[in-house]
Amino acid sequence: MNQNDLLNSTCATIHEARKEMANLLEERPANYSLAQPLYNDPLMFRIDVEEVFQKEWLFVGMTSEIPARGDYFTVEVAQNPVLVVRDADGSVNAFHNTCRHRGSRICTEHRGKVANLVCPYHQWTYDLKGNLLFAGTEMGDSFETQEHGLKKAFCKTAGGFIFVCLGKEEPEGDFDEFLSTLEEYMEPYDVENTKLAVESNMYEKANWKLVIENNRECYHCAGNHPELLNSLLEWDDTNDPRASQEFKDHCKDQAAAWDAEGIPHEHKSFGPGLRNRIVRMPLKKGTQAMTMDGKAGCNKLLGRIKNPQMGSMRILHLPNSWNHMQSDHFIVFRVLPISAQESLVTTKWFVHKDAVEGVDYDPVQLRKVWDATNEQDRVLGEENQQGINSIGYQPGPYSETFEFGIVNFMEWYSDTIDKNLKSR
Structure with a gap:
């Protein structure tokens, strides 16, 4: 199998897994736990990452963790490294923690303080708003620094909470x-x-x-x-x-x-x-x-x-x-x-x-x-x-008095997966 065949096969497999996930959620009784693959299958997990953790608002930390200019912390969302940093004007910014040169992580520590964001690999340097300041003369005269700033993640704060969204668009809703x-x-x-x-x-x-x-x-x-x-x-x-x-x-x-x-x-x-x-x-x-x-x-x-x-x-x-x-x-x-x-x-x-x-x-x-x-x-x-994981597992009923919170969670999860799959 050549590379194109392998890619097409993988895409077809993911496509089938998305259809299977949609069917499993549609067929699930509202007050029952999920089918086994939704808890342990790597393909179903990949879809969870793509349709939930790469599209929805995620809590990452508190503003008081980065009280001053240049303070930052990092977090990894299913192999997506994210950098959250306090800017000079006091705002909180979130970026994909990957250099626009060759993709290395820029901030490698869990938390710290910087004047600028400097990639340790080749010293490409960005300001706290993600603008590329320095890439060296080696890139040639035609190189445009303004086209190689850090990729931003959506970021919102309220009451000291910091939320980020890794999607291409902000999720709709309230x-x-x-x-x-x-x-x-x-x-x-x-x-x-x-x-x-x-x-x-x-x-x-x-x-x-x-x-x-x-x-x-x-x-x-x-x-x-x-x-x-x-x-x-x-x-x-x-x-x-x-x-x-x-x-x-x-x-x-x-x-x-x-x-x-x-x-x-x-x-x-x-x-x-x-x-x-x-x-x-x-x-x-x-x-x-x-x-x-x-x-x-x-x-x-x-x-x-x-x-x-x-x-x-x-x-x-x-x-x-x-x-x-x-x-x-x-x-x-x-x-x-x-x-x-x-x-x-x-x-x-x-x-x-x-x-x-x-x-x-x-x-x-x-x-x-x-x-x-x-x-x-x-x-x-x-x-x-x-x-x-057992072959003996089958979904069981939730208690609507003791476990109504899970019923609510499953309602949200099913609605979110359905919404995001249909938007593809």
Whole structure:
């Protein structure tokens, strides 16, 4: 088989896989898990990458990670290296982290600070807006520097969150409406005056959708997350069909205190499958934060917050993030696909920028609850993946009371794949 035949064969195979994926999603009962190939097949994974992670808005990090000119961090989205950098005018830019000369990665560290962006291979130099400044005289007189700037990724920020889109066009939808609400709800935390206290990266041998599914339900919490349930009330909101009257009364009391302080808390949802969602929920009575003893993890409260009983403002962004905002610190989670059966889960803890490590907070204590919870979820996800790989696996039903969050996720996932496949 020559090169053209091989290319045509590969294209035909991908085309058939797209048709198969569309059929599998169309035939799936709305409240059932996915067919096996959608969890473990490399071709189906490739389509997930192309139709979701290369076309949709992705959470990548927080603006306070890059507080000053030239500060940057890097992230890899399924073999697509991305660079996020703070410009001289304070704006946040995202670029494909690949040199326009011969494609080498420009920034090779996870995070750092630069005056300009210099490729280590042949020293091509770009400014912080991605313009090519220097390529050397070796390129000849006819070489046009303005035609060889870095390729930009779409980038938007709101409330301290940074989102990028690697697509050729911005996705349609109500994302800007979500960002506007996110800006309003994050205002009390003053994210620009926070700092990254500690970060963890965990490789989970499970498909990215299994990672998200596990997060979207607390059906498993009582049997698996004792540390988390020291402080967390598992109900999503007062409309949760399992919510008790005691919980509803607790929410009412807490809401009155939040109103007195001008803290927004009304449940907001956007998009199919509630893909973007913000809701503030109280923690267990007598607890202030998601720590082992329920006490504050940092002595300095965030932003304009005065009440340590701020509960947890939960922010969901599909396909790859969930977050918990508390009075003294906040925690953000990012999921990125590695392969059909491997994902990277990154967790970051943020505190007030003036908080002193060892005085105001202890990073070890700050992270204990979610380190334990992440490890427990890793085991659950990997066991889930291994069971799905079995020839004995067949899709099973979700509980519409305990697992409605997964039903919502699957609605969003199916709609997104269908929309993006049809737009080809």
